[in-house]
Amino acid sequence: MLRDLKGISENFGKNWSDVMQDLLIEIHTAVQEAPESADSLSQIEIEEFQRRFDEIIETGIAENPLSTEPVPRKRGKKKNTRPQNLIERCQKYQTEILRFMADFRVPFTNNLAERDIRMVKVQQKISGSFRSVEGVANFCRVRGYISTVKKNEGSVLAAIKGAFRREPFMPTVAYRYS
Structure with missing residues (x-):
């Protein structure tokens, strides 16, 4: 805006x-x-x-x-x-x-959302395209998981390890954006 x-x-x-x-x-x-x-x-x-x-x-x-x-x-x-x-x-x-x-849970800008979308566009630009809709969905799921961990100030590496151990990162409560 x-x-x-x-x-x-x-x-x-x-x-x-x-x-x-x-x-x-x-x-x-x-x-x-x-x-x-x-x-x-x-x-x-x-x-x-x-x-x-x-x-x-x-x-x-x-x-x-x-x-x-x-x-x-x-x-x-x-x-x-x-x-x-x-x-x-x-x-x-x-x-x-x-x-x-x-509602203070709502961020002032949508920069985080724009950044999340940008990764899909970068991947598409590097690869030329995604091979299937399932590939896009998987990419978005992984990027969304990583983004959620970062937004909740968690350790990305620990969260990925936890996902492979079937102990995924689960955010507790929404926090105040500043």
Whole structure:
């Protein structure tokens, strides 16, 4: 999300995207500074951040009105610009975008998920392709296991040894991402 907002700001010169970036970083800072015992921000903080998020969306819509008029002689509606598409996504997925402040188990970024997917693409690039769907499934299962161990700060080597001894690594509880 931050990458998309930065791109809109740099490529289209839209002020609302800078303000949205600042808000998301401010929320993330508030989450990091919350007491360890908390599992979410206070209801007052959540409502205030949501109000500000909505205001920024309204500003973005005012700067980039969403198109609803159909294109002559073509099906569907007129193609939106990248800033319009991002505003529409922010509106549609507001709950998901801001979930990290209401549930501290949800990470601020999806970098870990992107990193997990990247390994599949690297393997595919090196080998050219996977030979079967079963091969892809096995690769993903092993990479997922290793990723889970790393995310739970366990020893990868010990976890792999345990898997061969039929004593697989089992995460106990979710921990707070920072």
